[in-house]
Amino acid sequence: MPGPRSRPDPHRARYGRYAGGPDPLAPPVDLGEALAAVGEDVMAGYSPEHALREFLRRGGADQRGLDDLAAQVARRRSELLRRNNLDGTMRQVRQLLDSAVLNERKQLARDLDDDARFAELQLENLPGQTAAAVNELADYDWRSSDARADYAKIKDLLGREALDQRFAGMKQALENATDADRAAVQEMLRDLNELLDAHRRGEPTDELFADFMDKHGHHFAENPRTIDELIDALAARAAAAQRMRNSLTEEQRAELDALAQQAFGSPELADQLSRLDQNLQSLRPGQDWSGRESFDGEQSMGLGEATGAMQQLADLDALSEQLAQARPGARLDDLDLDLLARELGAEAAADARTLQRIEAELRDAGMLRRTPDGDLRLSPRAMRQLGRSLLRDVAERLAGRSGQRDTRQAGAAGEPSGASREWRFGDTEPWDVTRTVGNAVLRTAGEGRDASTGVRLDVRDIEIAETEARTQAAVALLVDTSFSMAMEGRWVPMKRTALALHHLVSTRFRGDRMELIGFGRYAQRIGIEELTGLDALWDKGTNLHHALLLANRFFRRHPSAQPVLLIVTDGEPTAHLEGDGQVLFDYPPHPVTIARTVAELDASGRLGAQVSFFRLGQDPGLERFIGQLARRVGGRVVSPELDDLGAAVVGSYLGARTSDAPASFRDLFGERGFWAG
Known part of the structure; x- marks a missing residue:
């Protein structure tokens, strides 16, 4: 049996995982990958909250996500059920019974008296069921000392298993126990039930609990500090024992019930354990007392071991629920990292801790913010970091292009x-x-x-x-927001392009002015944050005419700046703005729509705008139409692949931005230039 509980030395140093908040020695978390993934989903139309959850579920390139950890939990659970079964105790009892009967028959064969013949007849007619046979032999006068020892082991085994179901480790602790040890355990059970009875009645129990732990605390490895901690630990184990019992077949349950009175050869033990279960069910009704599992493996478990397996299954189920993050208000802070490490290992706990830090730092670092309406949005800081990441991707694509002059200076003739x-x-x-x-x-x-x-x-x-550059530029980026852009998979590349260009202008060319205009059935000036979270709408119409009206109005507000007109579209104009502000939609495009669109484009040309069209898709009719528009104003047409749209738009802006050819992006925004700033 375990010895008396030792009290901790107040002067001894103890070392463990830092628990006073975030680990001050933990390496910094790189939020770039997480923010890029969140931003991608936000641009695809998901809310930032949903996008963050999706990243945490998927994980990163070198970081396991919640789904991977949940799958590992599921495999661990399945393995536990597939490997084990619940008949271990009954098998041990049967083996001891068979050994006892065999040894007794050997002894009876050597004895020649009539009582020996009667005993042989009694053994011959033992019931086939293990429990019934054990009970029938309860008062049998054993002649063989080996048989008597085997039968005593059955009672001892049943008692230790019954206790191990409620108190983990009791089976091993009571191995080779004396009668005094067993009496001490039964005294502990009586005192425990009296303590729980008093607590259930609402009586003060602090002093009773302290006395109980001083006397019996060495039986409780959990070392509970309060009566509630004691009840929680006992109820979790007792509920697992009940679920294990529910998982047995009816025949197995009946046999165990029949054997209960033989535990330690004392019916009082079964009575005290039954009373304990009733107390715990009354005090902790929220525990799962009714569940069951299907164990179908070949490795037999005893009652206590099976109860431990049921507790482990409950822990795995709790981890699965925590990892699912399905309940409202769920946060990764809810994850029990100690339990995760115990069940899946330290590496899994480290992965989960990193995910916790990513979630916390994205929130705490101001990457996400609440709007007055309560919606979660990417903050301006997040938009800047996301724009920087997208611009870096554009830089890598643009720097590899051929045929561009290598102009390293930043406005060589300026101030x-x-x-x-x-x-x-x-x-x-x-x-x-x-x-x-x-x-x-x-x-x-x-x-x-x-x-x-x-x-x-x-x-x-x-x-x-x-x-500084020689001139300022007024840049109007017109992006098609008609439903076809989303339907053909062009929605997110369009947003990525707008965000990259916006970040370039706002950080590197701060003297320039930029107007972002979205055009579907109507056109409207739109902020970069609004565009990033914009959902695709089923709204017929591609109103380039209205977008050009807004662009020209923007150019006129900045007469000293060089107008730069960048148009991203995948369709011919099918709508225009009437004099009363109403929209006329027609497909195929109405001649009036074409005429008004061309007239407004001519106005852009007269304002001196440098025009670039970015045609998406391979529609021959659109190709001819856009080509004609570009020729009218001396503009150019680019038909990029979706992955190259950002590089095409940014490269066009840089080419129009200075009198030189487009600058080499790598040199203009290299490691010691733009990124350092």
Whole structure:
């Protein structure tokens, strides 16, 4: 039996996982992948809350998600049921019974008296059912000492299994126990039931609980600190025992019930355990007392071991529910990481902890915000980071294109911007002398050389002064928001393109002005956040005429800026704005619609707009129509693949932005230029 419970030494240091909040030594979490995935789903029309949940479910490239962990839980549960069965105790009892009967028959065969013949007849006519045979032999006067020992083992086994069902580890603790040990356990049960009876009646039990734990605490490995913790631990185990009983066949239940009175050879033990179960069911009715499972494996489990398996199944079910995050208000903070580590291992717990940190940091870092209406939206900070990520993708695509001049300067003929960058081969801009000399001094000192005797410049020290661009630009990006864009899978690439261009203009070319205009049945000026979360609507009409009206109005508000008109569409104009503000829709396109669209495009040309059309799809009619429009205003037509739409639009903007050919994107926004800013 376990010895008396030892009290912790207050002067001994204890080490464990940090529990005072976020781990201060944990490495930082990279939110880039998570934010990109969330942004992609938001642009596809999902809410940020749903998009975040989907990422946490899927996980990342090197990060398991909730679905992977839930699948591992399901496999663990299935393996537990498939490997084991519940007949272990009955098999052990049958083996001991057979051994006892065999040894007794051997002894009777050697005895020649009439009583031996009568005993042989009694053994010959034992019932076939194990429980009935054990009960019939309860008062049998064994002649064989080995047979008597085997039968005593049956009573001892039943008692230890019955206790192990309610108190984990009791079967091993009471192995080779003395009569005094068994009496102490029965005394503990009586005291426990009296304590629970008092608590159930609402009587003060703090002192009773303290006395009980001082006397019997060594029986409870959980080391409960309050009576509620004690009841919780006991009720969870007792409910598992009841579910295990429910999982037995009717025949198995009947046999165990019949054997209960033989536990330790004392009916009082069965009575006290039954009373304990009643108390616990009354105090914790919310436990699952009625469930059952189907074990169909070959590995036999005893009653206590089977009860432990039922508790493990309950733990796995709890983990499955936590990982599903299905109930309203569910958060990953609800995950029991200790339980996850115990059931699936430390690696699974580490994956879950990382997901918790991703969720918490996306929220706490201000990436998600609530609108006055209560909706969850991507915050401006998240939009900037998402735009930076999308622009980096555009940079990689654009930098690999051929036929572009390698223009490294940022507005070489303009006024100094105050910024500088490292010199690269081919740069012709003036040096930033102060920073160049400062770099040389720092390098010389870092190399351990004496700078008092002079400093020698190295090519690594040189920084050149950046200048503002020659002109400002007024950029109107017109994006088709008709339903065909969503239906043909062009919705998200359109939004990615708009966000990348918006981020480029707002961070690198801050002197430029940008207007984002969406056009479906109507056209409207639209904010980048609104466009990012815009759902596709079944609304007939492609009103390019209205979009051009708004673009020209924008150009006129900025007369000193170079107008840049970028139009992304997958269809001919099928609607226009009438004089009374109403929309006329017709398909095929009405001649008036075509005429008014062309007239407004001509107005853009007269304003000096540099026009680029980005035609999506392979419709020959659209190809001819867009080509004619572009020729009228000296514009150009690009028919990019969807993956290259962002690079095409950004490259066109850069080409129109300066008098030079489109700049090399890698050099214009390289690691030491744009990204560092």
